[in-house]
Amino acid sequence: MTPTLYPKSQRHADVGKQLLHQAQEELDKGDLIQASEKVWGASAHALKSVAEKWGWHHQSHFRLRAAVSYIAHTRARNDLRLLFGYVENRHQNYYEVEWDADEIQVGIDAARTFTDEMDKIRAEAVPAFPSLDELPNPQRRRLRMLTTRPRHRDVAIDDFEFLPPIEPEPPQSL
Numbered sequence: 001m002t003p004t005l006y007p008k009s010q011r012h013a014d015v016g017k018q019l020l021h022q023a024q025e026e027l028d029k030g031d032l033i034q035a036s037e038k039v040w041g042a043s044a045h046a047l048k049s050v051a052e053k054w055g056w057h058h059q060s061h062f063r064l065r066a067a068v069s070y071i072a073h074t075r076a077r078n079d080l081r082l083l084f085g086y087v088e089n090r091h092q093n094y095y096e097v098e099w100d101a102d103e104i105q106v107g108i109d110a111a112r113t114f115t116d117e118m119d120k121i122r123a124e125a126v127p128a129f130p131s132l133d134e135l136p137n138p139q140r141r142r143l144r145m146l147t148t149r150p151r152h153r154d155v156a157i158d159d160f161e162f163l164p165p166i167e168p169e170p171p172q173s174l
Contacts, residue, residue, distance in 0.1 A: 019039075027108065035108070043115060044064055047114075061088070074139075
């Protein structure tokens with residue numbers, strides 16, 4: 001097995017897949033709060049996997065929304081914005097418990113579609129980003145934010161260090 005060129009990107013992708021699996025398990029057990037939060041986490045980590053590979057800063061909801069908006073705009077894929085918005089809204093259920101099991105299942109399905117799309121994008125070569133002068137204002141603002149280190153971040157802290165361990169897949173029976 002060859003080592004990945006982007007280990008942090010792969011790690012975020014792996015965490016996202018694990019959280020997506022856990023979301024379904026939590027829903028099946030009837031824990032709507034944990035299922036909701038894991039739906040959000042799965043999608044956020046899938047997006048972080050792309051952002052990490054592309055060299056973007058992705059340590060806030062605001063930056064994640066900017067990342068998905070930039071990706072969706074440059075690829076003419078508004079469905080990515082809609083999917084991300086839907087799963088981000090499931091995150092609210094962690095605090096408010098407004099969604100029932102049917103809505104959480106739709107969120108899991110949306111997160112599955114979103115993470116699959118992020119996997120496809122992450123598998124591509126890192127795109128060459130245009131100069132900021134060539135971009136319309138909203139995209140210029142997003143790309144500047146994503147490529148500029150946040151002032152409030154301590155350079156010694158890397159959220160990668162705090163990712164949960166990945167559970168090994170159970171062996172497939174014959």
